[in-house]
Amino acid sequence: MKKVITYGTYDLLHQGHINLLRRAKELGDYLIVGVTNDNFDRERGKLNVCNNVLERVEAVKATGLADKIIIEDYFGQKIDDIQKYDVDIFAIGSDWEGKFDYLNEYCKVVYLPRTEGISSTMLREEKQTIIKVGITGCGNIARRFVPEAAFVNGIEIAGAHDSNPAALKEFTATNGLKNAYGSFDALLEDVDAVYIATPHLSHYSLAKQALLAKKHVLCEIPLVLEEEQAQELYALAEQQGVILMEAHKTAHCPAFNHLMVMIKSGAIGEVVDIEASLSRLLPDKTRREFDPAQAGGSMYESAVYPLLPIFKLLGTDYQKLNIYSRMENGVDIYTKGVMRYPTAVCSFKLGLGVKTEGNLVISGTKGYAYVEAPWWKTDYFELRFEDQHKNKKFFYKWDGEGLRYEIQEWMSCIVNKRHESSRLYRKESIAMARVMQQFTQRKNFEKI
Ligand code: CTP
Numbered sequence: 001m002k003k004v005i006t007y008g009t010y011d012l013l014h015q016g017h018i019n020l021l022r023r024a025k026e027l028g029d030y031l032i033v034g035v036t037n038d039n040f041d042r043e044r045g046k047l048n049v050c051n052n053v054l055e056r057v058e059a060v061k062a063t064g065l066a067d068k069i070i071i072e073d074y075f076g077q078k079i080d081d082i083q084k085y086d087v088d089i090f091a092i093g094s095d096w097e098g099k100f101d102y103l104n105e106y107c108k109v110v111y112l113p114r115t116e117g118i119s120s121t122m123l124r125e126e127k128q129t130i131i132k133v134g135i136t137g138c139g140n141i142a143r144r145f146v147p148e149a150a151f152v153n154g155i156e157i158a159g160a161h162d163s164n165p166a167a168l169k170e171f172t173a174t175n176g177l178k179n180a181y182g183s184f185d186a187l188l189e190d191v192d193a194v195y196i197a198t199p200h201l202s203h204y205s206l207a208k209q210a211l212l213a214k215k216h217v218l219c220e221i222p223l224v225l226e227e228e229q230a231q232e233l234y235a236l237a238e239q240q241g242v243i244l245m246e247a248h249k250t251a252h253c254p255a256f257n258h259l260m261v262m263i264k265s266g267a268i269g270e271v272v273d274i275e276a277s278l279s280r281l282l283p284d285k286t287r288r289e290f291d292p293a294q295a296g297g298s299m300y301e302s303a304v305y306p307l308l309p310i311f312k313l314l315g316t317d318y319q320k321l322n323i324y325s326r327m328e329n330g331v332d333i334y335t336k337g338v339m340r341y342p343t344a345v346c347s348f349k350l351g352l353g354v355k356t357e358g359n360l361v362i363s364g365t366k367g368y369a370y371v372e373a374p375w376w377k378t379d380y381f382e383l384r385f386e387d388q389h390k391n392k393k394f395f396y397k398w399d400g401e402g403l404r405y406e407i408q409e410w411m412s413c414i415v416n417k418r419h420e421s422s423r424l425y426r427k428e429s430i431a432m433a434r435v436m437q438q439f440t441q442r443k444n445f446e447k448i
Helices: 016-025 038-043 053-062 077-084 102-104 120-127 140-149 165-174 184-191 201-214 228-240 256-263 297-302 305-314 403-417 428-442
Strands: 003-008 030-036 070-073 087-094 108-112 133-134 155-161 194-197 216-220 244-247 271-280 320-328 329-339 344-351 360-364 368-371 381-382 392-395 446-448
Touching: 016 030, 016 087, 016 216, 030 053, 030 077, 030 184, 038 256, 038 305, 053 070, 053 271, 053 368, 070 077, 077 102, 087 428, 102 108, 133 140, 133 184, 133 216, 133 403, 140 155, 140 165, 140 403, 155 165, 184 201, 184 403, 194 201, 201 216, 201 228, 216 403, 228 244, 228 428, 244 403, 256 305, 256 368, 256 381, 256 392, 271 305, 297 329, 297 344, 305 344, 305 360, 305 428, 320 428, 329 428
Parallel strands: 003 030, 003 087, 030 070, 087 108, 133 155, 133 194, 194 216, 216 244, 271 344, 320 446
Antiparallel strands: 271 360, 320 329, 329 344, 360 368, 368 381, 381 392
């Protein structure tokens, strides 16, 4: 029996794919089709694939041409597959001419004629609606947003607004944006969606104003500092038929999400303890981060990061949270939180004037997960066990500033009218605001 193997993404399956599969099948008696996994596609820079891997597998199956369908997960897998399945011919479209000659060492390589005039990219572009986005707040984070948005299809940055005209002028000029809006109202009138990157205390009113104007909102962390405000904004977004998302970059990080699903699938047994830390030493004490009038301090600045793995793995119904802070000039330069759950205990450490080891350790009944600093930009983690032979290391790629993942998910929610993303459920974002509110109200709080 002559075995043929071919690979592809097969997004929005089209006639070109079907012709290719038929030609490949005709080369032998048994056709194996490798469909790329979502994570693998993302690593290859394919951020805009419309169908997920299951839908793509179903589409290939429906052609009736594949005798076996496998998932392509990693770079280098083709050689493994060819050997494992004892493949005779590797076939691929002529757009890849020459690129797979290295496989000749393992089997015959055939480049098949490609069907002219059709591709997934073309179909995606035809389907695509362009979302016009305006940025408010031209600080450091917005500076990173513009180049990252360039990796995502279907988004156009229309312009920006900032209360400081000089900062606005400089920002629009350096980023090549055509509009420097004179007011937030003027920005809202011209766009479909807003990215809010202003200081914390302005988030609530700006987001509310944008939602009332039926604009989608991506708001920097922390969304708001009060539980009721968060609830109100999410309800308002749904009522207005627009998408509100908190710009929590770790929640959209592919490696972090893989860690979460592995632990939820029982990789380290039942989770009993989570310790997560994050600290930054900022020598310039005149910055906004140290100003109590602008919600400075380590809690408001970074609590959403350690709360993410805690809420993802243990839920938002913690029984008790004790907060201990070192205060300096009205802001917490260090905060430690201890959270009790019915069958687990967690702690987080946040520093702005104190340095800690910034790692994440998730302990379970069968082993533990160790993610070294900076775990909030996860690109590597280890699962460790009593029997060290069972330890496993996982490596990933964190592309650029990583904001492209959250922008892509926001766009996907807008286009598909999904009010909630499983990457950060609304109740998780609301619970983060609840924690900050408890801190503001100094409940179960002690100074150290
Ligand atoms: N293919 C083809 N003719 C086309 C499009 C694709 O023969 N018009 C072949 C490719 O050469 C490859 C297989 O179909 O062997 C799967 O390709 P894939 O990358 O999934 O499809 P594209 O439409 O090329 O996708 P994209 O536009 O995202 O690159």
